[in-house]
Amino acid sequence: PAKKVNKKLAGSALMQHPELVEHILTAVVEAVDVPVTLKTRTGWNPNHKNGIEIARIAERCGIQALAVHGRTRACMYKGEAEYNTIRAIKEAISIPVIANGDITSPEQAAHVLKYTGADAIMIGRGAQGNPWIFKQIQHFLEHGEHLQVPPLEEVAHTVVEHVKALHQFYGEYKGVRIARKHVGWYLNERPNGREFRQAFNGIEEAEQQINTLEHYFLSL
Numbered sequence: 001p002a003k004k005v006n007k008k009l010a011g012s013a014l015m016q017h018p019e020l021v022e023h024i025l026t027a028v029v030e031a032v033d034v035p036v037t038l039k040t041r042t043g044w045n046p047n048h049k050n051g052i053e054i055a056r057i058a059e060r061c062g063i064q065a066l067a068v069h070g071r072t073r074a075c076m077y078k079g080e081a082e083y084n085t086i087r088a089i090k091e092a093i094s095i096p097v098i099a100n101g102d103i104t105s106p107e108q109a110a111h112v113l114k115y116t117g118a119d120a121i122m123i124g125r126g127a128q129g130n131p132w133i134f135k136q137i138q139h140f141l142e143h144g145e146h147l148q149v150p151p152l153e154e155v156a157h158t159v160v161e162h163v164k165a166l167h168q169f170y171g172e173y174k175g176v177r178i179a180r181k182h183v184g185w186y187l188n189e190r191p192n193g194r195e196f197r198q199a200f201n202g203i204e205e206a207e208q209q210i211n212t213l214e215h216y217f218l219s220l
């Protein structure tokens, strides 16, 4: 929904132009040998929820699976995702439908799967700072009970390795900055998380970020 994306008529802005969607999907499906999937919102604003129309076009054009975020473009990330339109889309087409939006817990995952009848779910922000969410949901769906929270050693190892990988991938300058927001998500609800983050956000060096994190987890 971002302005810089939509002003180029990309992203969810495209939902206003179903004929163009059809052109693009047909061209892409014809051009490649791999299965093509699509992700949409439910429409471009609450008065123009044409998600079903777009879903039917997608199916007709040979799209192999459709992910739907339960918000319109105009909704940005405000309010709560709604699953009625996703359910209606699932009923309207036969290709697999992947439900998306505000799934942040195993209970919510089970609810969305049941309510929408979707074939799968997609998780975005719920995985930020909690990459265990996929395993937690899988376990809950299979056994009806919660997986134990990951032991502190595992959390520490995951955070440190993640931050090291960010440094390596983005280089020190960018990596250090990107690491701040991930560490914020990881430590959101940990003891002294806020104080730690304030200090952590002032660090400019990769090595010092790692040392500080290791020290923090040891203190826990």
Ligand SMILES: Cc1cc2nc3c(=O)[nH]c(=O)nc-3n(C[C@H](O)[C@H](O)[C@H](O)COP(=O)(O)O)c2cc1C
Pocket (backbone or CB within 6 Å): 039, 069, 100, 101, 102, 103, 122, 123, 124, 125, 126
């Ligand atoms: C930082 C960020 C970047 C995103 N980039 C894209 C993108 O490039 N394409 C897309 O279809 N959706 C993108 N999304 C939207 C997500 O895929 C997803 O539809 C949305 O966050 C709702 O799911 P969630 O509540 O599980 O996060 C992005 C979301 C976030 C938070």
